[in-house]
Amino acid sequence: MKARKPQILKGFRDHLPRQMILRQRMMAIVREVFERHGFEPLDTPAIEYLEVLSGKAGENEKLMYHFSDQGDRAVGLRYDLTVPLARVVAMHQNELVLPFKRYHIAPVWRSEKPQRGRFREFWQCDADIVGSPSMLADAQVAAVMIDALSAIGLPSFTIRINHRKLLESLARAAGVPDAQAVGVYRVIDKLDKIGSAAVGAELDGSGIPASASARVLDLVGRTGEPGDVLAGLREELVEIPGATLAVDELSELFRYLRELQVPSDRYTLDLALARGLDYYTGPVFEATVEEPQVGSVAGAGRYDGLVGTFLGRSVPATGMSLGLERIIEVVEQFNLLPIRSSVADVFVPAFPDAIEAAARITGVLRGAGLRVDQSVQPQRSVGDQLKYAGRKEISIAVIVGTSEAAAGVCNVKNLCTGVQETCPWERVVDQVRSFLEHEETGA
RNA sequence: GUGCCUUUAGCUCAAUCGGCAGAGCGCCGGUCUGUGGAACCGGAGGUCACGGGUUCGAGCCCCGUUAGGCACCCCA
Numbered sequence: 001m002k003a004r005k006p007q008i009l010k011g012f013r014d015h016l017p018r019q020m021i022l023r024q025r026m027m028a029i030v031r032e033v034f035e036r037h038g039f040e041p042l043d044t045p046a047i048e049y050l051e052v053l054s055g056k057a058g059e060n061e062k063l064m065y066h067f068s069d070q071g072d073r074a075v076g077l078r079y080d081l082t083v084p085l086a087r088v089v090a091m092h093q094n095e096l097v098l099p100f101k102r103y104h105i106a107p108v109w110r111s112e113k114p115q116r117g118r119f120r121e122f123w124q125c126d127a128d129i130v131g132s133p134s135m136l137a138d139a140q141v142a143a144v145m146i147d148a149l150s151a152i153g154l155p156s157f158t159i160r161i162n163h164r165k166l167l168e169s170l171a172r173a174a175g176v177p178d179a180q181a182v183g184v185y186r187v188i189d190k191l192d193k194i195g196s197a198a199v200g201a202e203l204d205g206s207g208i209p210a211s212a213s214a215r216v217l218d219l220v221g222r223t224g225e226p227g228d229v230l231a232g233l234r235e236e237l238v239e240i241p242g243a244t245l246a247v248d249e250l251s252e253l254f255r256y257l258r259e260l261q262v263p264s265d266r267y268t269l270d271l272a273l274a275r276g277l278d279y280y281t282g283p284v285f286e287a288t289v290e291e292p293q294v295g296s297v298a299g300a301g302r303y304d305g306l307v308g309t310f311l312g313r314s315v316p317a318t319g320m321s322l323g324l325e326r327i328i329e330v331v332e333q334f335n336l337l338p339i340r341s342s343v344a345d346v347f348v349p350a351f352p353d354a355i356e357a358a359a360r361i362t363g364v365l366r367g368a369g370l371r372v373d374q375s376v377q378p379q380r381s382v383g384d385q386l387k388y389a390g391r392k393e394i395s396i397a398v399i400v401g402t403s404e405a406a407a408g409v410c411n412v413k414n415l416c417t418g419v420q421e422t423c424p425w426e427r428v429v430d431q432v433r434s435f436l437e438h439e440e441t442g443a
Numbered sequence: 444g445u446g447c448c449u450u451u452a453g454c455u456c457a458a459u460c461g462g463c464a465g466a467g468c469g470c471c472g473g474u475c476u477g478u479g480g481a482a483c484c485g486g487a488g489g490u491c492a493c494g495g496g497u498u499c500g501a502g503c504c505c506c507g508u509u510a511g512g513c514a515c516c517c518c519a
Contacts, residue, residue, distance in 0.1 A: 118519080
């Protein structure tokens with residue numbers, strides 16, 4: 001018989017139990033934080049009409065998976081979770097309470113060239129607020145993002161904050177022609193990555209006036225206490241349309257962040273931050289870690305134009321997106337969430353002559369709410385069976401052979417320490433719990 | 444999508460000039476009849492990623508493909 005060749009698409013991966021245990025644990029943490037901040041769950045289909053998905057992606061549309069379905073409809077796999085949100089808001093206006101705060105943890109698909117921390121199928125954890133133009137909404141989005149990253153235990157992350165309209169004002173103030181502004185944003189966004197000398201060189205080569213290039217670098221490179229930097233810019237840019245509003249909005253945002261008790265070492269003003277250029281309209285945020293180099297682990301911002309593309313009228317919205325895979329890269333590198341490779345707490349081996357007794361004990365333990373993996377290999381030696389338990393990192397074994405069964409007792413063995421206690425059947429649950437508690441207190 | 448690098452046992456990696464396919468760890472078995480991990484002894488496991496080409500002869504050279512990585516692009 002010729003076997004089929006098992007193969008998997010580039011950029012797609014299997015998640016074996018060990019990885020799934022970690023992934024599910026992280027998603028549980030994120031969900032918990034989202035709900036603590038008052039966001040509610042939402043899910044949408046993986047496939048949408050191409051027309052629905054297309055609106056905002058801009059030049060990224062070429063990265064979108066798209067095809068014809070059996071009914072010849074032009075469809076695509078969702079590229080992010082934000083466009084489906086906008087569609088949901090437009091379709092269910094009457095059923096939703098506005099402002100609408102939802103979270104969405106689900107896979108998205110992009111046909112990118114895979115690299116470390118970059119896949120073609122990956123999970124995003126989004127939290128968005130639709131229907132509020134207030135900077136308070138942006139502050140809450142930043143707060144939930146920082147809270148989620150902290151809850152996972154990322155050791156050193158900062159979120160950089162900027163304002164799309166402020167960036168536009170800075171470029172205009174520097175004398176960058178509007179037609180070249182987008183190109184300039186892209187270049188200065190690399191400031192923290194390649195340094196001001198390299199950025200200056202790229203700007204000079206991009207055809208903008210030399211004076212503008214130098215002035216942009218000066219403006220965008222300012223650092224210091226956000227309040228001071230913003231106050232300085234407010235004066236300097238008073239002539240630039242939109243600049244005052246942008247500065248005021250950012251100042252307001254920083255005030256709210258302080259009052260929300262977001263640790264101030266977790267965020268910073270970065271006037272060079274650009275981010276996705278196609279749809280952000282207000283404050284923008286980006287979370288990065290120094291190690292490992294996996295790009296940004298989360299992004300956020302205000303996008304007042306997107307929802308309106310489905311409604312024909314403007315609907316303010318702001319939200320954040322956390323990249324599960326990239327965060328997992330960090331978590332694994334620093335072993336931030338130690339996990340066992342089994343979900344079971346207890347292992348029950350089987351003896352050929354005492355299978356029924358082991359089964360009965362298994363039932364009792366499960367009835368008490370314990371997670372029990374009962375051996376299905378009674379023909380193997382007990383040594384082999386315990387070896388299996390050891391490989392799966394199960395910490396406790398409950399051993400019942402013929403003599404124990406006859407005496408109405410069982411041996412409860414701590415597989416980490418080798419300590420074994422013999423106890424009557426009616427005490428077995430207590431004995432197991434006692435071992436488990438010792439383990440949790442980290443002895 | 445563009446450029447460059449990589450692909451040999453389950454894993455990490457060797458293999459001189461083109462000349463018999465190797466190690467460590469892991470796995471399996473035994474020492475050890477009902478109590479794992481240690482030690483010792485033994486064993487299995489390979490289409491050298493796949494498909495072509497050059498050559499007396501290819502893991503090694505050439506072309507194509509697959510997958511992974513790095514840089515760009517973009518982004519989580």
